[in-house]
Amino acid sequence: MTEPLIRNISDTARWAAVFRAQETERPDALFRDPLARRLAGERGQQIATAMTMHTKNAWSWVMRTHVVDQYIERQLAGGVDTILNLAAGLDTRPYRMAVPSTLRWIEVDLPELLAYKEQMLKGEKPRCKVERIALDLADVARRRALFTQVGASSKRVMIVSEGLLIYLSPDDVGVLATDLAKQPTFRYWVLDVVSPGLMEMLRKEGGAELERAGAPFKFAPPEGPDIFRRYGWRPLEVQSTLKAAHRAGRLPWPLKLFGFFPEMNGAQGKRPWGGLCLMERSSE
Numbered sequence: 168m169t170e171p172l173i174r175n176i177s178d179t180a181r182w183a184a185v186f187r188a189q190e191t192e193r194p195d196a197l198f199r200d201p202l203a204r205r206l207a208g209e210r211g212q213q214i215a216t217a218m219t220m221h222t223k224n225a226w227s228w229v230m231r232t233h234v235v236d237q238y239i240e241r242q243l244a245g246g247v248d249t250i251l252n253l254a255a256g257l258d259t260r261p262y263r264m265a266v267p268s269t270l271r272w273i274e275v276d277l278p279e280l281l282a283y284k285e286q287m288l289k290g291e292k293p294r295c296k297v298e299r300i301a302l303d304l305a306d307v308a309r310r311r312a313l314f315t316q317v318g319a320s321s322k323r324v325m326i327v328s329e330g331l332l333i334y335l336s337p338d339d340v341g342v343l344a345t346d347l348a349k350q351p352t353f354r355y356w357v358l359d360v361v362s363p364g365l366m367e368m369l370r371k372e373g374g375a376e377l378e379r380a381g382a383p384f385k386f387a388p389p390e391g392p393d394i395f396r397r398y399g400w401r402p403l404e405v406q407s408t409l410k411a412a413h414r415a416g417r418l419p420w421p422l423k424l425f426g427f428f429p430e431m432n433g434a435q436g437k438r439p440w441g442g443l444c445l446m447e448r449s450s451e
């Protein structure tokens with residue numbers, strides 16, 4: 168039997184790296200990730216080639232990286248001393264961004280993915296201190312122990328979780344968000360969220376592949392980013408991916424018109440909407 172295109176959830180990290188590699192190769196790149204092509208490998212490229220609808224919408228993947236870069240830069244300037252990147256995948260920000268050498272950058276992902284990443288990045292030097300923690304985030308006891316340990320050993324932590332929550336059930340997102348909010352030094356959280364309408368669209372291509380790989384899309388809160396208020400997080404800034412792409416001049420022509428619509432970041436219902444959110448832990 169031939170291997171499936173997407174073997175498991177970690178293959179989605181190789182897929183995501185392809186979009187960063189493609190962006191890097193553009194003369195007008197919004198960011199450059201020189202390691203992305205190596206990390207994505209052949210498998211990443213095969214997935215991107217097969218998923219033509221997603222590849223046509225590369226702009227949305229690129230905007231996610233670009234806006235998250237901006238959120239990180241801003242909060243680093245505001246005194247964040249630790250980045251906790253949950254489901255870091257093949258992200259290489261500690262190698263490509265101008266971060267202070269004193270910054271502590273913690274990457275959490277599944278063991279196999281991190282072993283691959285370590286091997287592929289052998290000999291490369293990050294610009295700050297990088298710690299890699301192989302952990303299944305579904306293991307609630309171990310992740311709580313990690314959060315307590317990181318919370319106690321840092322002063323101002325920013326959590327980054329790109330491309331993770333969509334794979335969790337709404338209940339699991341609620342428990343994770345509550346766990347994160349328990350740490351007083353966990354101040355900010357960058358996350359991406361989609362509307363139920365966009366999740367339906369995304370499922371149309373590759374939905375069955377992802378399901379077979381044990382990675383179906385599950386989380387698309389009807390109330391939008393405000394759902395996180397329940398769990399101790401309030402939105403500081405929300406940018407719709409589409410508007411961000413419009414501002415960066417990256418929307419393909421059939422979508423350009425929508426770029427002129429006002430930013431609407433609340434409940435979206437069936438409307439396809441994706442947002443990049445900077446959350447702040449509520450103090451109470």
Ligand SMILES: C[S@@+](CC[C@H](N)C(=O)[O-])C[C@H]1O[C@@H](n2cnc3c(N)ncnc32)[C@H](O)[C@@H]1O
Nearest residue numbers: 177179180183254255256277303304305329330
């Ligand atoms: C779509 S990729 C995103 C990777 C990276 N954040 C990015 O934007 O390129 C999803 C990542 O989530 C990781 N992941 C999924 N479930 C996980 C779990 N239970 N524990 C740890 N990592 C997990 C996968 O291994 C994969 O690297």
